[in-house]
Amino acid sequence: xxxxxxxxxxxxxxxxxxxxxxxxxxxxxxxxxxxxxxxxxxxxxxxxxxxxxxxxxxxxxxxxxxxxxxxxxxxxxxxxxxxxxxxxxxxxxxxxxxxxxxxxxxxxxxxxxxxxxxxxxxxxxxxxxxxxxxxxxxxxxxxxxxxxxxxxxxxxxxxxxxxxxxxxxxxxxxxxxxxxxxxxxxxxxxxxxxxxxxxxxxxxxxxxxxxxxxxxxxxxxxxxxxxxxxxxxxxxxxxxxxxxxxxxxxxxxxxxxxxxxxxxxxx
Numbered sequence: 519x520x521x522x523x524x525x526x527x528x529x530x531x532x533x534x535x536x537x538x539x540x541x542x543x544x545x546x547x548x549x550x551x552x553x554x555x556x557x558x559x560x561x562x563x564x565x566x567x568x569x570x571x572x573x574x575x576x577x578x579x580x581x582x583x584x585x586x587x588x589x590x591x592x593x594x595x596x597x598x599x600x601x602x603x604x605x606x607x608x609x610x611x612x613x614x615x616x617x618x619x620x621x622x623x624x625x626x627x628x629x630x631x632x633x634x635x636x637x638x639x640x641x642x643x644x645x646x647x648x649x650x651x652x653x654x655x656x657x658x659x660x661x662x663x664x665x666x667x668x669x670x671x672x673x674x675x676x677x678x679x680x681x682x683x684x685x686x687x688x689x690x691x692x693x694x695x696x697x698x699x700x701x702x703x704x705x706x707x708x709x710x711x712x713x714x715x716x717x718x719x720x721x722x723x724x725x726x727x728x729x730x731x732x733x734x735x736x737x738x739x740x741x742x743x744x745x746x747x748x749x750x751x752x753x754x755x756x757x758x759x760x761x762x763x764x765x766x767x768x769x770x771x772x773x774x775x776x777x778x779x780x781x782x783x784x785x
Contacts, residue, residue: 530632537573541661545702548709549726594770595637598625602641603648616748618645619699620755621763622663623692626670627684628767638667658706665702666695685760692752700745704737 598621605618618641626634639660646656670691679687709720718736720729737745 533576545705599641599644603644606645607649615751619752622667623670623688624763626667631668631671634667634671635664638663662699662702666699689753689756692756693749696749696752697745
């Protein structure tokens with residue numbers, strides 16, 4: 519039986535859908551904004567979407583309200599988030615090496631998409647506090663990491679796929695997902711960095727296709743190596759230690775029996 523400490527109940531699903539739609543708008547709205555719009559070129563634009571933070575918290579609250587998290591699940595969330603937050607500074611600033619990504623892949627796979635999204639968001643929040651990385655970009659990082667971990671929980675073959683084949687699938691997801699994370703975070707910062715050159719700058723009011731072509735050039739010129747380092751490290755760690763960690767996580771989930779009903783005796 520596959521136990522998951524966080525299931526996506528009705529309220530959690532609504533909150534997750536809402537924060538995802540708002541997040542997509544937050545990342546992509548400047549591409550559709552008129553050239554005269556302050557949103558399209560203001561350095562204060564990210565603050566307009568600081569509301570993402572309370573919405574992300576609302577997802578956590580909604581999962582608890584749906585009775586998807588008990589005390590044991592909250593404890594596991596705290597432990598994994600603390601480990602992930604501690605892993606992030608080990609590689610931050612060094613060729614994009616961020617070992618926390620492989621832990622998010624494995625945790626999302628074992629514990630499900632609901633837990634994965636909450637874990638990714640909470641871990642990024644904790645690591646920002648730990649490293650002093652709090653700023654208008656933080657809600658975007660929390661959302662992007664939540665998506666990354668949620669995606670691992672949505673991978674197929676949860677019941678039957680095990681062993682080397684599962685590790686290869688997780689490694690492939692980690693590779694692609696690491697680039698996807700870097701790309702969406704590039705989009706958040708790129709719209710604020712104008713005047714870098716006609717070939718890579720964001721031009722408010724230009725056609726979406728033209729701006730996306732410049733964005734692709736910007737990613738290739740500025741972050742391709744960084745994203746590649748993150749992706750390769752995620753693959754290496756997943757293949758090297760993923761097997762034992764998957765077994766350990768599944769053993770903890772099985773013994774904790776998160777979804778087992780609790781009965782209180784009369785005496």
